[in-house]
Amino acid sequence: NAGVTQTPKFRVLKTGQSMTLLCAQDMNHEYMYWYRQDPGMGLRLIHYSVGEGTTAKGEVPDGYNVSRLKKQNFLLGLESAAPSQTSVYFCASSYFQTGLLVNEQFFGPGTRLTVL
Amino acid sequence: GESVGLHLPTLSVQEGDNSIINCAYSNSASDYFIWYKQESGKGPQFIIDIRSNMDKRQGQRVTVLLNKTVKHLSLQIAATQPGDSAVYFCAENNEPGGGTSYGKLTFGQGTILTVHP
Numbered sequence: 390n391a392g393v394t395q396t397p398k399f400r401v402l403k404t405g406q407s408m409t410l411l412c413a414q415d416m417n418h419e420y421m422y423w424y425r426q427d428p429g430m431g432l433r434l435i436h437y438s439v440g441e442g443t444t445a446k447g448e449v450p451d452g453y454n455v456s457r458l459k460k461q462n463f464l465l466g467l468e469s470a471a472p473s474q475t476s477v478y479f480c481a482s483s484y485f486q487t488g489l490l491v492n493e494q495f496f497g498p499g500t501r502l503t504v505l
Numbered sequence: 506g507e508s509v510g511l512h513l514p515t516l517s518v519q520e521g522d523n524s525i526i527n528c529a530y531s532n533s534a535s536d537y538f539i540w541y542k543q544e545s546g547k548g549p550q551f552i553i554d555i556r557s558n559m560d561k562r563q564g565q566r567v568t569v570l571l572n573k574t575v576k577h578l579s580l581q582i583a584a585t586q587p588g589d590s591a592v593y594f595c596a597e598n599n600e601p602g603g604g605t606s607y608g609k610l611t612f613g614q615g616t617i618l619t620v621h622p
Contacts, residue, residue, distance in 0.1 A: 431612035483608045496548035
């Protein structure tokens with residue numbers, strides 16, 4: 390049981406390049422999330438998904454796109470990278486439980502992205 | 506406690522002491538709170554959570570206290586160890602009471618805990 394895994398661990402991009410970050414979870418969780426973490430700040434929600442085939446915007450969605458074609462995978466895309474997107478990106482997943490609106494989120498190890 | 510800005514609050518303690526990390530949350534209607542520990546270079550790791558119908562919850566060496574009157578949350582770590590050194594985040598349910606909250610959390614900025622041997 391690997392939990393939540395993220396690929397790649399590190400990446401350096403030039404301004405304008407595109408890339409996709411992959412998140413995978415093997416816990417059969419319904420909900421998945423993408424966050425970014427900047428120095429001295431907490432995590433900010435970029436996009437999230439409540440199930441296969443569904444996505445929604447979070448707090449800071451501009452410049453990012455996501456897809457959830459399979460329940461276990463959640464992809465984060467940067468179409469045209471900008472230096473402001475230099476950050477550490479974390480994926481998380483959470484399970485749905487009848488009668489409870491929210492439960493703990495399980496996090497991946499993160500992807501450190503630098504945009505030059 | 507946690508605050509807005511680029512400089513994280515810090516707490517330094519001696520090994521064996523008890524630690525108290527504070528957090529002020531924003532939404533008086535929030536009904537779920539959670540503490541995470543983040544070690545350098547790693548993702549956040551769940552410590553303990555509490556729902557708004559409780560004032561206190563205990564885990565192994567950790568206790569979370571919730572004061573809804575003043576919108577304050579605290580994490581107490583007993584007999585702090587060097588391995589407890591990390592950044593600690595509190596988070597609250599983003600859209601309490603709504604059927605569309607989907608577990609979204611709003612995170613605080615974090616507090617750096619340093620434990621000296």
